[in-house]
Amino acid sequence: MSAETIVAIATPPGRGGVGIVRVSGSSLESLATSICGKALIARIATHTQFRGANNDIIDDGIALFFKAPASFTGEDVLELHAHGSPIVLQALVRRAIELGARHAEPGEFTKRAYLNGKLDLTQAEAVADIIDAATESAARAAVRSLSGEFSKHIQTLQDRLIRLRMFVEATLDFPEEDVEFIEQEKAREQLASTRAALESVIAQAAQGQLLHDGIRVVLAGAPNVGKSSLLNALAGEDVAIVTPIAGTTRDTVRARVSVNGLPVEFIDTAGLRDTDDPVEKIGIERTRAAIADADLALLLVDAKSASVAADIAKLAEELPNSLRAIIVRNKIDTLSNRRETETSDIDMPHSSLVTRNLPISAKTGAGIETLRNAIAQAVGYEHREGGTFSARERHVTALKKTLTHIDAAKQHLDHIALELFAEELRLAHESLGEITGEFTADDLLGEIFSRFCIGK
Ligand SMILES: Nc1nc2c(ncn2[C@@H]2O[C@H](COP(=O)(O)OP(=O)(O)O)[C@@H](O)[C@H]2O)c(=O)[nH]1
Numbered sequence: 479m480s481a482e483t484i485v486a487i488a489t490p491p492g493r494g495g496v497g498i499v500r501v502s503g504s505s506l507e508s509l510a511t512s513i514c515g516k517a518l519i520a521r522i523a524t525h526t527q528f529r530g531a532n533n534d535i536i537d538d539g540i541a542l543f544f545k546a547p548a549s550f551t552g553e554d555v556l557e558l559h560a561h562g563s564p565i566v567l568q569a570l571v572r573r574a575i576e577l578g579a580r581h582a583e584p585g586e587f588t589k590r591a592y593l594n595g596k597l598d599l600t601q602a603e604a605v606a607d608i609i610d611a612a613t614e615s616a617a618r619a620a621v622r623s624l625s626g627e628f629s630k631h632i633q634t635l636q637d638r639l640i641r642l643r644m645f646v647e648a649t650l651d652f653p654e655e656d657v658e659f660i661e662q663e664k665a666r667e668q669l670a671s672t673r674a675a676l677e678s679v680i681a682q683a684a685q686g687q688l689l690h691d692g693i694r695v696v697l698a699g700a701p702n703v704g705k706s707s708l709l710n711a712l713a714g715e716d717v718a719i720v721t722p723i724a725g726t727t728r729d730t731v732r733a734r735v736s737v738n739g740l741p742v743e744f745i746d747t748a749g750l751r752d753t754d755d756p757v758e759k760i761g762i763e764r765t766r767a768a769i770a771d772a773d774l775a776l777l778l779v780d781a782k783s784a785s786v787a788a789d790i791a792k793l794a795e796e797l798p799n800s801l802r803a804i805i806v807r808n809k810i811d812t813l814s815n816r817r818e819t820e821t822s823d824i825d826m827p828h829s830s831l832v833t834r835n836l837p838i839s840a841k842t843g844a845g846i847e848t849l850r851n852a853i854a855q856a857v858g859y860e861h862r863e864g865g866t867f868s869a870r871e872r873h874v875t876a877l878k879k880t881l882t883h884i885d886a887a888k889q890h891l892d893h894i895a896l897e898l899f900a901e902e903l904r905l906a907h908e909s910l911g912e913i914t915g916e917f918t919a920d921d922l923l924g925e926i927f928s929r930f931c932i933g934k
């Protein structure tokens with residue numbers, strides 16, 4: 479290994495109880511001895527004084543040394559646990575650089591772990607996903623990916639494909655055999671069951687992607703229907719100003735909330751209406767921009783309005799055709815007649831996209847739980863107790879590519895074009911390999927690791 483020695487502060491910027499500087503390289507024994515003033519025993523926490531070039535004391539702390547390959551990166555790793563002072567930590571980094579290290583790039587420690595075979599690519603991505611997780615469910619899913627759960631599914635699919643390829647290769651070698659027909663039936667069955675297994679992994683990965691990406695939900699409606707009140711009710715705190723004055727909200731106000739474990743960013747907006755107020759006009763432009771950017775819209779109307787159907791039809795005109803929406807009738811606490819709260823059939827301009835018609839009260843909290851469930855359902859999120867693994871768009875894309883190769887393979891098998899069949903199986907295998915990093919272009923690696931934070 480000729481890799482350069484890298485160093486970075488591993489703890490977040492700012493002051494804290496403890497701050498950690500991490501060093502990784504092919505041989506760190508002499509660097510460790512220089513800083514710590516004594517030889518370190520691998521994996522034993524050593525209380526020592528960290529020393530500068532003139533033997534001056536930089537700080538008093540704990541040193542941990544991991545000997546290659548039994549370390550996170552697979553190289554020698556030195557961790558200096560100092561006091562959480564940015565000045566001290568920077569001095570330690572400078573000291574390591576004096577001794578031959580250089581600043582680590584974002585994600586470089588994890589990239590080395592991947593290149594040294596300590597983690598496959600889905601596991602390396604899971605490291606970043608744990609750090610970035612917005613909800614506990616998302617964090618747990620990422621931990622499952624890190625522990626190899628996603629990779630295991632990929633491996634199982636690849637093993638199935640290998641068995642199929644072995645069959646074809648045998649058949650290609652002895653084309654005149656009588657067993658051929660029976661064998662082909664078997665191949666057909668195996669291909670079908672592999673396809674079913676792949677579809678189940680795609681469904682799980684789609685859930686994992688939802689947990690990783692989260693969704694954006696825009697609250698849209700006329701002024702005073704209770705959008706800001708609903709945002710506050712969903713967030714469980716007063717993030718937006720609520721007043722009886724129409725046109726209170728001008729800026730978009732955002733709140734991140736866990737909806738049954740799904741990370742959701744709710745965006746409260748200026749109410750849609752014709753106005754001459756120049757500030758409110760800008761607010762309404764921002765409302766339209768937020769709508770264009772959203773995964774789901776909650777269309778709010780006042781349940782007491784005499785023209786609910788017309789109000790909704792007007793709002794629906796503002797939505798792009800592809801945007802899913804839930805109609806929410808707010809302020810049901812103001813209705814005296816119980817029958818009025820029942821959902822009436824409202825004719826929607828693009829009704830196929832409107833999934834519900836929910837009565838709620840942002841004031842009393844009635845119906846909010848049902849609304850949360852409806853939001854999860856509208857984007858296809860299923861909260862599972864056992865949970866899923868975390869996944870990203872690129873994984874789902876690669877899985878879908880695998881599916882197209884398997885479908886193409888099936889066609890070739892039907893036409894007994896066995897060489898083409900084998901080729902599609904090879905391509906399917908390769909698409910799966912892109913996920914775990916078995917077959918991955920360098921620029922993709924660069925892109926993945928550059929999004930990590932420094933020191934990870
Ligand atoms: N009775 C009742 N009043 C509500 C409810 N939701 C909002 N309001 C009131 O309606 C007014 C406008 O609310 P606000 O959230 O500012 O509406 P926005 O303009 O759509 O953001 C305020 O006086 C709220 O207290 C509700 O569910 N029931």
Ligand SMILES: [Mg+2]
Nearest residue numbers: 705706726727
């Ligand atoms: Mg408002």
